[in-house]
Amino acid sequence: MQKLTIGTRGSVLALWQANHIKNLLETQYPTLLVELKIVKTKGDKILDVPLAKIGGKGLFTKELEMLLLDGSIDLAVHSLKDVPVDFVEGLGLAAITRREDVRDSFLSFKYESLESLQRGARVGTTSLRRVMQINALREDLDCQSLRGNVQTRLQRLENGEFDAIILAQAGVNRLELKGIPYIRPLEFMIPAMGQAALGIECREDSECVEILNFLNDKNAVFETHCERAFVRALNGGCQVPIGINASYQEGSLKVRAILGLPDGSEILKESLESEVASIKDCEYIGITLAESFLKQGAKVILEKAQNWQF
Structure with missing residues (x-):
């Protein structure tokens, strides 16, 4: 070729x-x-x-x-x-x-962190997954839909349309974003499948x-096959409130997952760790975790979430 x-x-x-x-x-x-x-x-x-x-x-x-x-x-x-x-x-x-930083990131020109935002502060994001986890932490914030490329979103933040926005830290790193006083990775937030x-x-x-x-990259292949198997087993797509992150190291796969309603009123959250030696092992872990969520009513929650107004 x-x-x-x-x-x-x-x-x-x-x-x-x-x-x-x-x-x-x-x-x-x-x-x-x-x-x-x-x-x-x-x-x-x-x-x-x-x-x-x-x-x-x-x-x-x-x-x-x-x-x-x-x-x-x-x-x-x-x-x-x-x-x-x-x-x-x-x-x-x-x-x-190979993955970049898998975390989500808080960006603001005025506020140091998500915790320091005033009641009713406007937070921009495209993701129901992020909205769900923000609302579970701080239901007093006003999460609003924010579309467009990274530059458009940053411009709207700088113009004062939003008090803060949430982006993937991987994109922040890859574009080497500068000039924003406060950029804070969100440790509590579980990323999307395949993020970074x-x-x-x-x-x-x-x-x-x-x-x-x-x-x-072996680590990324193992991790993302687990994550994608989890979402597939739940019949979830890219735009439903599901977070799943697997981390592979020295033969061990650690997985944490979350799903729920965007307002944070109903949430299922679970984690597990297992020894793995192949892609099939990783997919099995993802499917096993999904089955646990389904037994706890995940299907009904996701059906509600798909009709959510945001």
Whole structure:
């Protein structure tokens, strides 16, 4: 293979991610020509509606997947947390990269922390998962939907439309955001499945599968397979209030998970630790944890959450 075309969304963060993979490929294969093709997805076009209202499977991936299938691009670089747990036939993940910081992050120009916000302070986020966990901690805050790319969100924060916003710490780090007085990782908040990893998607019959193999990180692969198995077993998507984070180290997998209603009134939360030696072991742990949640009424809670107004 002499040339590869990477499909990517056009935001600054998406382009950083695509160029990061481009650079790694060119370093690994010096004779390989790699180019980018920018694609605007449904999630990028509809910015005046909360994600949960339009959050069907493939919100940020469908258009890229169509180009993969027709051969217009060879691979697509995604934030793994945006990738649905079920793939279009013929497509799959060829690589899952080493994770950045998995935590969510508090950003504000005026307030040092979530705890220091005044009653009724406006907190911007796209995620019902984050809203749920914020409301469980501080139900007096006003969580509001905040769409757009990172730069748009920061501008609205600086303009005073919000007292604080919540972003993924991975994006903060990758873009090396500066000029914001208060940036605080949120230790209490359980991240989304796949958060801080990049997922590289391609056709299952493509030469890219072998070419991209060097990008796989064992820890990230083990962790995210557990997380995605948990969400799949719950029949949850990217835009429902589910948090799941697995951490693999020296043969041991630690997992913590949460789901509930966005107002924090009903929440299930659990954690476990187990020895693992394979991807199947990790997926089994995710499924086992999901079954425990289902026995506690998770299905009813998630059905309520899907109809939530935000």
